[in-house]
Ligand code: SF4
């Protein structure tokens with residue numbers, strides 16, 4: 230496999246130097262950083278021939294906040310609240326990824342109840358994230374109804390989080406040793422009610438979107454990502470699974486309560502936009518099934534095994550932990566000098582960064598309107614790309 | 617037959633990383649000639665109409681909440697994190713000992729505590745508990761860390777002001793001992809001297825009360841709604 234690298238200079242250079250001004254259809258265009266069809270401050274430099282994309286290069290740096298650097302002066306417990314601000318739609322899973330890494334490094338036991346809470350919260354949030362994605366996908370492809378519906382159904386989940394955690398988006402809930410507070414007494418009843426509410430809604434989405442000829446034609450065969458390309462780019466999550474690789478950490482190396490759950494991993498066949506759409510859509514149903522199973526048995530016990538006053542000291546060395554967020558594998562590298570709860574260096578392997586890069590392979594040959602479909606099925610959250 | 621068959625997904629078992637994983641394969645969309653596509657297209661559009669039309673007819677499905685019209689009935693959840701406050705007993709006394717655990721736990725320096733030895737009690741007493749509302753990220757670590765249950769998060773959320781300096785203030789309403797130290801003082805006369813009342817904007821609270829470029833100093837109560 231050959232890897233072709235372009236610089237920004239290549240982009241603005243004409244492909245065909247012979248072509249005279251005016252006669253040429255080739256030009257260069259910025260998609261973003263402020264663009265209604267781009268989610269957040271994503272800038273993609275496009276070299277176009279007419280409306281067809283010849284090259285696409287994502288340009289980063291518009292929302293870099295230095296979160297990894299900040300991690301070098303904060304204890305890991307304090308650092309966790311910054312991970313809410315990576316992929317904010319997977320905030321609890323980001324919290325969990327850091328907490329797990331710290332627990333593994335420091336040898337902290339977590340009670341089954343805490344693991345149960347973490348798992349159900351993670352699945353609720355995966356559902357929430359996919360609902361938002363579905364709404365935005367509809368919006369990007371020209372349908373306004375799914376956008377309203379996505380937000381409507383997501384809102385109910387937000388209330389569930391609000392009641393137990395006290396926050397809607399940046400939740401800072403999972404800490405090393407467990408979770409910050411026990412679930413609200415109303416929690417299980419509310420989630421049960423929500424599951425009953427969302428099931429028919431998913432069927433409604435299916436009738437409105439999945440079976441709609443416009444949506445199908447906007448997604449079918451658009452932007453095929455082969456399994457080889459997906460793996461070589463390092464794509465994970467639904468993007469990788471849509472290309473036919475059934476790698477899901479919830480199955481491949483179960484954590485939390487996932488080993489006790491029964492679920493299927495949705496995978497695509499050819500890796501086009503339709504497959505990416507369908508994989509996420511089916512994941513919502515799998516998440517609902519998991520939530521129902523989890524509601525079946527709530528283990529008793531403490532929700533936290535580390536006292537707030539205890540410093541969680543990390544042993545010297547490099548520690549790594551990862552888990553599956555709504556967008557793919559989030560890896561946490563912690564290099565510790567030992568004897569302190571402040572890491573020497575903390576690095577995050579964020580799923581969206583790699584997933585975004587597949588646009589360099591996917592975009593060439595497609596029209597700008599198709600590029601919007603490709604970008605939206607990659608499910609990008611820009612703050613996750615640059616920390 | 618519809619092009620999209622929701623039951624068209626195939627289940628199978630695959631080996632991934634040495635484990636057998638139950639997977640569900642995506643259904644493929646196929647096209648069956650021009651005429652079929654035209655009719656299928658029409659049908660799918662009508663299906664969409666059928667799904668969305670009832671929403672226009674039944675207003676009971678409307679979920680929009682009218683804020684601020686519903687202010688009277690709007691209730692936030694009890695755990696909602698919107699404003700940090702001291703927990704006070706019936707006599708308005710707090711339980712903060714000035715141990716500074718919350719100050720150390722805060723990831724962004726939003727809490728600054730000034731303490732002094734009390735003349736009567738001889739113990740550490742909080743003079744000013746400064747909370748920088750403008751810098752706080754509502755991570756809740758201070759409430760979580762406090763060993764004396766002195767802090768809580770309140771749910772009132774309408775805090776917009778025109779001057780950022782008004783978001784930096786003292787949480788304590790008096791400079792003096794916490795409730796249980798207070799109870800140990802027996803002498804009535806001495807008790808009267810224990811606490812000095814302070815206002816939220818007393819003292820050298822950072823920013824508040826000082827002037828900034830283009831923004832003159834303001835006293836408490838100024839600048840808010842005016
Ligand atoms: S609020 Fe609690 S943690 Fe903070 S200084 Fe007072 S007693 Fe200590």
Ligand code: SF4
Nearest residue numbers: 722752753755756758
């Ligand atoms: S909520 Fe977090 S940021 Fe705000 S004062 Fe407390 S510890 Fe600091």
